[in-house]
Amino acid sequence: GKRVLITAGPTFEAIDAVRGIINLSSGKMGYAIASAASNAGATVTLIAGPVHLPKPAVQKFVSVTSAEQMLEAVKKEVDDCDIFISVAAVADYRPQTYEPQKIKKVNQPLTLELVPNPDILHYVAHLEKPPFCVGFAAETEKLDQYAQKKRQQKRLPLIVANLAQEAMGANESTLILFDDQGKHILPQAPKTELARQLIKHIGLLLEK
Numbered sequence: 168g169k170r171v172l173i174t175a176g177p178t179f180e181a182i183d184a185v186r187g188i189i190n191l192s193s194g195k196m197g198y199a200i201a202s203a204a205s206n207a208g209a210t211v212t213l214i215a216g217p218v219h220l221p222k223p224a225v226q227k228f229v230s231v232t233s234a235e236q237m238l239e240a241v242k243k244e245v246d247d248c249d250i251f252i253s254v255a256a257v258a259d260y261r262p263q264t265y266e267p268q269k270i271k272k273v274n275q276p277l278t279l280e281l282v283p284n285p286d287i288l289h290y291v292a293h294l295e296k297p298p299f300c301v302g303f304a305a306e307t308e309k310l311d312q313y314a315q316k317k318r319q320q321k322r323l324p325l326i327v328a329n330l331a332q333e334a335m336g337a338n339e340s341t342l343i344l345f346d347d348q349g350k351h352i353l354p355q356a357p358k359t360e361l362a363r364q365l366i367k368h369i370g371l372l373l374e375k
């Protein structure tokens with residue numbers, strides 16, 4: 168079977184000892200894809216940010232917190248993989264500094280300096296010998312346009328687009344796949360079913 172590396176869930180970017188920046192990703196889609204790949208006979212490594220989900224039955228599970236930790240974990244695992252599916256909702260920015268003590272409240276505006284995080288998928292897709300890379304694009308508008316642009320910029324054979332307001336935290340979603348052949352719609356269904364269809368689609372693309 169193929170060796171599949173998957174990132175899932177959000178990343179958490181610490182501000183101080185008790186606070187941080189996180190987005191609303193539940194990790195459901197990534198975990199469903201990990202299970203579907205495993206059921207299809209793949210050897211799966213799942214690298215996951217903080218989620219409240221039972222650990223799926225995969226060959227290897229790596230738990231991370233921040234985007235930088237996720238990148239380090241991906242670098243360790245990526246050489247051995249044939250397919251990289253980047254489902255994680257990586258935080259675009261992290262606080263420039265981490266305050267180890269709890270920041271005290273004052274009656275003044277507080278300014279947080281944010282710096283951009285590394286783009287993990289961009290890094291993998293631009294390796295000298297990249298695995299087959301699959302990206303996700305959660306958008307609130309202009310789904311086709313933004314997804315196509317990300318597919319091109321990140322150099323991906325396949326990108327999966329969905330509407331953020333519909334997909335976030337939900338058990339069901341609708342997926343729109345963009346590859347060299349064009350656009351394919353996977354109509355609304357449980358994420359577990361969509362994951363199965365996506366894995367099948369990736370299998371067909373790899374046979375070409």
Ligand code: C5P
Nearest residue numbers: 253254255257284285286287288302303
């Ligand atoms: O955040 P963006 O819409 O660019 O995400 C598109 C794809 O890139 C997703 O598959 C996501 O997992 C990946 N990504 C990443 N590292 C980032 C930002 C996004 O791997 N820092």
